[in-house]
Amino acid sequence: QVQLVESGGGLVQAGGSLRLSCAASGRTFSSYGMGWFRQAPGKEREFVAAISWSGGSTYYADSVKGRFTISRDNAKNTVYLQMNSLKPEDTAVYYCAAGRSRRVVAGHEREDAYDYWGQGTQVTVSS
Numbered sequence: 576q577v578q579l580v581e582s583g584g585g586l587v588q589a590g591g592s593l594r595l596s597c598a599a600s601g602r603t604f605s606s607y608g609m610g611w612f613r614q615a616p617g618k619e620r621e622f623v624a625a626i627s628w629s630g631g632s633t634y635y636a637d638s639v640k641g642r643f644t645i646s647r648d649n650a651k652n653t654v655y656l657q658m659n660s661l662k663p664e665d666t667a668v669y670y671c672a673a674g675r676s677r678r679v680v681a682g683h684e685r686e687d688a689y690d691y692w693g694q695g696t697q698v699t700v701s702s
Contacts, residue, residue: 576691577599577600577603577607577690577691578599578601578691579597579599579600579672579691579692579693580597580599580693580694581596581669581670581671581693581694581695582595582597582598582696583595583596583696584669584696584698585699586699586701587698587699587700587701588701589661589663589700589702590660590661591700592657592658592659592660592661593658593661593698594655594656594657594658595611595656595658595669595671595696596653596654597609597653597654597656597693598652599652599653599673601652604649604652605649606628606675607628607675607676607679608625608626608627608673608675608676608678608679608680608688609625609645609647609671609672610622610623610624610625610626610673610674610679610683610688610689611623611625611645611654611656611670611671612669612670612686613667613668613669613670613698614668614670615664615666615667618667620670620686621636622636622685623635623636623643623656623669624636624639624643624645624656625645625683625684626645626647627676628676630646630649632680634683634684636684638664639658642658642659642660642661643657643658643659644657644659645657654671656669658698661698662700663701663702664700665698665700666699667698668695668696668697668698669695669696669697669698670692670695671692671693672689672692673689673691674688674689675690
């Protein structure tokens with residue numbers, strides 16, 4: 576079992592930055608691929624970014640490429656999402672997810688590649 580707790584959300588002006596963190600419990604964190612998804616009001620949850628167990632492979636949605644960076648610290652059981660140049664359309668609840676690394680690498684945009692989900696953290700970007 577892996578439990579995930581997100582933090583770092585908040586209200587920021589357009590053009591600003593936020594860093595989300597996702598702290599994971601469990602001794603096997605380093606064996607999991609990790610992902611970030613988001614869900615805006617009235618919309619389906621969508622893929623944002625993912626990272627392999629080692630951090631050697633990263634993946635991004637086209638909408639955030641060049642602005643967001645995913646990273647992980649296996650010693651701290653934590654994955655991060657650095658979000659720069661934020662836009663009002665980035666407003667959403669952001670969810671952290673964990674899955675077996677091979678499945679995440681193969682299907683990182685798919686929710687069924689992930690076994691565990693956090694409760695989410697709200698990010699609001701004002702114009």
